[in-house]
Amino acid sequence: MRYPFITIDLDKITANTRAIAELCRSSGVTLTGVTKATCADIGVAKAMVAGGASILGDSRVQNLKKLKDADIAVPLMLLRIPMLSEVEDTVTHADFSLVSELSTAAALSRAAKHAGTRHKIIQMVDMGDLREGLSPQKILPQITELLRLPGIELVGLGTNFACYGGLVPTPAALEALLGIADQVRKAFVLELPIVSGGNSANINLLSAGLQPRGVSNLRIGEGILLGRETVNRGPIAGTRQDAFTLHTEIVEIQEKPSVPAGQTGQDAFGRSPRFVDRGIRQRAIVAIGRQDVEIDGLAPLAPGVEILGGSSDHLILDVSDCEAPLAVGDEVRFGLQYSALVPAMISPYVAKTYRSLP
Numbered sequence: 001m002r003y004p005f006i007t008i009d010l011d012k013i014t015a016n017t018r019a020i021a022e023l024c025r026s027s028g029v030t031l032t033g034v035t036k037a038t039c040a041d042i043g044v045a046k047a048m049v050a051g052g053a054s055i056l057g058d059s060r061v062q063n064l065k066k067l068k069d070a071d072i073a074v075p076l077m078l079l080r081i082p083m084l085s086e087v088e089d090t091v092t093h094a095d096f097s098l099v100s101e102l103s104t105a106a107a108l109s110r111a112a113k114h115a116g117t118r119h120k121i122i123q124m125v126d127m128g129d130l131r132e133g134l135s136p137q138k139i140l141p142q143i144t145e146l147l148r149l150p151g152i153e154l155v156g157l158g159t160n161f162a163c164y165g166g167l168v169p170t171p172a173a174l175e176a177l178l179g180i181a182d183q184v185r186k187a188f189v190l191e192l193p194i195v196s197g198g199n200s201a202n203i204n205l206l207s208a209g210l211q212p213r214g215v216s217n218l219r220i221g222e223g224i225l226l227g228r229e230t231v232n233r234g235p236i237a238g239t240r241q242d243a244f245t246l247h248t249e250i251v252e253i254q255e256k257p258s259v260p261a262g263q264t265g266q267d268a269f270g271r272s273p274r275f276v277d278r279g280i281r282q283r284a285i286v287a288i289g290r291q292d293v294e295i296d297g298l299a300p301l302a303p304g305v306e307i308l309g310g311s312s313d314h315l316i317l318d319v320s321d322c323e324a325p326l327a328v329g330d331e332v333r334f335g336l337q338y339s340a341l342v343p344a345m346i347s348p349y350v351a352k353t354y355r356s357l358p
């Protein structure tokens with residue numbers, strides 16, 4: 001295998017999904033497994049379905065097409081509110097989409113009619129995170145208009161927490177959303193089966209049994225992939241945090257001073273790094289860089305390996321405290337946080353390999 005590469009442990013992803021699907025089920029919630037951090041990797045998608053995700057969601061319509069082409073047999077949800085320029089692809093490849101603007105819903109309606117299909121939509125409500133969705137007082141007038149549109153079916157309301165504003169989901173915020181859903185049901189005599197109440201930031205509420213009944217769906221990505229809730233990034237009971245491992249190769253190992261020689265200016269990324277003089281240190285360079293990963297989101301797995309920094313293609317490590325002697329050609333492994341996982345999964349220079357589940 002050519003370095004660098006990521007091993008994806010599909011059994012751990014299945015097991016993580018199972019633990020979270022079980023948690024969801026105990027609160028009457030269906031699970032949308034979110035594949036976007038892996039570019040809708042087909043192995044990951046199948047592992048999520050095997051673990052009990054009854055819907056798969058992704059923010060890119062191209063990724064939904066990829067899932068559909070792979071015959072993944074669950075409904076597909078487009079998570080990013082669609083661009084007007086992608087409504088045709090949306091009604092073709094997504095079974096559901098999350099929408100905010102009426103003009104988008106109208107365009108989806110025209111596209112669905114033209115394609116001879118019905119497209120399900122979930123109206124997003126902004127409960128305060130200040131990303132997508134209409135403010136609560138605009139929902140009833142919006143629904144009046146949505147119900148006039150042929151070719152689309154309003155199946156629910158949705159909201160998103162902790163994405164832009166870092167707003168933590170609370171029972172009160174979710175009760176407020178449920179209140180809006182009830183108003184809509186009464187005013188328009190609608191079933192409105194889906195209240196999609198959030199993402200991995202809701203897991204603490206779920207675990208504590210504090211998520212109000214009536215929230216019927218959650219869209220979970222990071223919680224499944226990395227086994228962490230996203231309010232404090234704490235591990236989720238019954239899940240593993242190490243489904244993804246990054247493998248890199250040492251291309252230089254030398255003793256060097258810990259402070260650059262002479263006057264210093266900006267680095268390759270316009271930053272002015274600071275250095276602490278720790279004397280002469282054993283340093284290793286591994287062949288991966290900021291072009292492939294977010295360096296701050298990497299955690300060396302071997303004790304004694306410390307990340308010093310990096311440039312586009314080089315990651316510089318202090319390995320002085322490493323017990324085993326290291327040499328050029330040796331492997332150095334890292335765990336990944338979400339911020340490192342996403343670019344590494346996208347990077348064509350980082351190969352992907354799988355453990356288990358065909």
Ligand SMILES: *Cc1c(COP(=O)(O)O)cnc(C)c1O
Nearest residue numbers: 034079199200219220221222223
């Ligand atoms: C990415 C995304 C999610 C999943 O978020 P996680 O924090 O990975 O669970 C859910 N909903 C929407 C709308 C998203 O864009």
